[in-house]
Amino acid sequence: MTDAAFPDTAGMAGCAAGRQPSLMKRVALIAGATGLAMCLAVATLIVLNARVAIWQETRTALQSAGATLGGGLRIGAPGEETGPLLMRLAAEFDALRHVSAYAVDAGGHALALPAGPAGTEAESDDHPPFWFSALMRHETESVDVPVLNAEGGVIGRLHLTTDPADEIEEVWEDFRVIIPLITLSAAVMVLIAVALCRVFLRRIRVLEAIVSDMRRGNLETRVPPMQAREFSDLGQGINDLAEFLARERADNIVLQQRILTIGEDERARIAFDLHDQMGPRLFALTSALEQIRSLTGRATDGAPLSEALEASLSHARAVQSMARSAINDLRPMVIGHVPLCEALEELVVEFAGLHPAPDIRLETGSGPLPALSEVAELSVYRFVRESVLNALRHGGADRITIRLEDHSGAPKSLLITVSDNGSGPGETPPQPGHGLSGIMDRALALGAVFKAPSRAGGLTVTSLRMPHR
Numbered sequence: 001m002t003d004a005a006f007p008d009t010a011g012m013a014g015c016a017a018g019r020q021p022s023l024m025k026r027v028a029l030i031a032g033a034t035g036l037a038m039c040l041a042v043a044t045l046i047v048l049n050a051r052v053a054i055w056q057e058t059r060t061a062l063q064s065a066g067a068t069l070g071g072g073l074r075i076g077a078p079g080e081e082t083g084p085l086l087m088r089l090a091a092e093f094d095a096l097r098h099v100s101a102y103a104v105d106a107g108g109h110a111l112a113l114p115a116g117p118a119g120t121e122a123e124s125d126d127h128p129p130f131w132f133s134a135l136m137r138h139e140t141e142s143v144d145v146p147v148l149n150a151e152g153g154v155i156g157r158l159h160l161t162t163d164p165a166d167e168i169e170e171v172w173e174d175f176r177v178i179i180p181l182i183t184l185s186a187a188v189m190v191l192i193a194v195a196l197c198r199v200f201l202r203r204i205r206v207l208e209a210i211v212s213d214m215r216r217g218n219l220e221t222r223v224p225p226m227q228a229r230e231f232s233d234l235g236q237g238i239n240d241l242a243e244f245l246a247r248e249r250a251d252n253i254v255l256q257q258r259i260l261t262i263g264e265d266e267r268a269r270i271a272f273d274l275h276d277q278m279g280p281r282l283f284a285l286t287s288a289l290e291q292i293r294s295l296t297g298r299a300t301d302g303a304p305l306s307e308a309l310e311a312s313l314s315h316a317r318a319v320q321s322m323a324r325s326a327i328n329d330l331r332p333m334v335i336g337h338v339p340l341c342e343a344l345e346e347l348v349v350e351f352a353g354l355h356p357a358p359d360i361r362l363e364t365g366s367g368p369l370p371a372l373s374e375v376a377e378l379s380v381y382r383f384v385r386e387s388v389l390n391a392l393r394h395g396g397a398d399r400i401t402i403r404l405e406d407h408s409g410a411p412k413s414l415l416i417t418v419s420d421n422g423s424g425p426g427e428t429p430p431q432p433g434h435g436l437s438g439i440m441d442r443a444l445a446l447g448a449v450f451k452a453p454s455r456a457g458g459l460t461v462t463s464l465r466m467p468h469r
Contacts, residue, residue, distance in 0.1 A: 024197055031193035035186020042182050043175075047135060050171040055138045058162035061098035062141055065160050069145040082155040086147060087111050093160060100163035103147070105156045128172035136168045203231045210238055219246040256445030261375060289313040332381055340377045341369055344384055344402065351388055358392060363403040370406050370414055370468045379442040380416055383450075383464045386439060387418035390453065395422020395460055407465075417463040424460030425453055439464070 021029075086103035090111065093101035103111045128136075142161040149155045203226055213221040219242050223235035289312050335343055341364055348360045372380065384402055391397040397420035405415045436452065443450035443464060453462040 023201060024194065027193050027197040028190060031190040032186075035183075035189055038186055039179065039182050043179055046171070046175055046178065050167075050175075051136055051138065054136055054164045054167045054171070057167050058098040058138075058164045059141060061096060062143060062160060062162050065093060065096060065099050065101075066143040066145070069143075069158065069160075082106075082149065083111060086156045086158070089147065089158060093158065097166055098163055100161045102159055103156055104159060106154060111156075128168055132172055132175070133165075133168050136171060137164060138162075203228070207231075207235065207238060210235075210242075214238075214242055214245065219243075219249065253445060253447060256441070257375075260442060260445045286313065286316045289316055332378070335378050335381055336374050339369070340372065340380060341404070343377070343381055344404075347381070347385060347388075348402070351392075354392070356398070358397065359399045360388065361401050363401065365403075365405055367406060369404060370412070372414065372466065372468055376446055376448075376466055376468070379439075379446060379448070380414070380464065380466060382442070383416060383439050384418060386436070387453075387462050390436075391418070391420035391422050391460065395420055395424055397422030397460070411467050412469065414466045414468055415463060416466065417461060419459045419461045421458075422460050424455050 083105065086105060090101045090103040093099060105111060140161050142159060145158045145160065146154050147156045147158055206226075207223060210221050210223050222239050222242065226232045226235050332343065338346075341362075344362055348362050351358065351360050388400055388402070391400050400418065400420040403415075403417045403419075405417075407413045407415055440450055442448070447467050449465040451461075451463045453460050455461075
């Protein structure tokens, strides 16, 4: 198999996620907006209800004060000074809740209220701010009542107006306690939502990690048990999918191994047929032509015939060479008869006969190589031959190193690496040809890991990791 067992969609998913806000941000924004809307709704209800209550309270208080005074008020005895009487009367009505009063003498001049506790407001730091008072106040209503002396003469007027200051202070005291509590509740709600989101995201990340392992080809991983029923059902679904994919992959590998084995058997049969049937006939033909050439060489006038026979012999030898090459391509005769290391050494000697001769080295380490099945040895042999051919034909390499390393870890494997000093693949690697495609198919069928040629440390490197027992 190749490095990527499934198509790599993580990069595309990451780009798509980068353009969208995370779930944590969305939850925090929604919870914060909900809390803010709640605060605004409660504040609006408080203001609206308080405005109606203040209007009713102040209007009722003014109406009650006006009803008490009736159409006029007689005060004082004959000859008594009227100024102090009017101010005392205004102070008594000004002390009423929700009512403000002041007196006007007969000349129309306003009289100041007498100094004292009844005429002054207690200093306090709890007064509502101006904007809140302006928000609560309605249009002021007023009542003018004439004040008469004992003889019935008008000595002044008492002016009464609505005064919601006391009621506004009470509402403000409630408002400045309730709103912070609601704000705190909204903040707690946001924190709870974020905390729950973190818990959910932690479980989602577990599922995401499992899916990532499956994408990389690790179908043995499983989702651990989860308490939430929804996550438990989702995890069970992922586990079932992993088991299904594992079964399908196992069946696919078995099928590919059967196809590979059948193909190799068929190639071997064709190669043996060519070797056993066509080979002897070509050899006999070549021998006969050589015998005829030797006979014609003793003839006195056999130059034209000798030239014709020489040409026929040359063609017969070419056909014989092509047949040997085809037989070796179909089924290398050394596989199954000599160890893999010796077969590769013969392959290196064959490549060394090229012109110009490349510097090809075979490194096998100090220990003996593990025993592989015949199909696995064939796959390794074809991988090395295809890699060296690619390095010579397409990379223009003149130094090639073939290294075989036995890894005894779990799982056990034979690592075959081919490195060369050629040009290697470009920035956009070409589509794999029949050779690389065949190696990929063989690796997938045998459970091997194939790495396509790539640049590393100034060299072009490709490898095949073949598992063994």
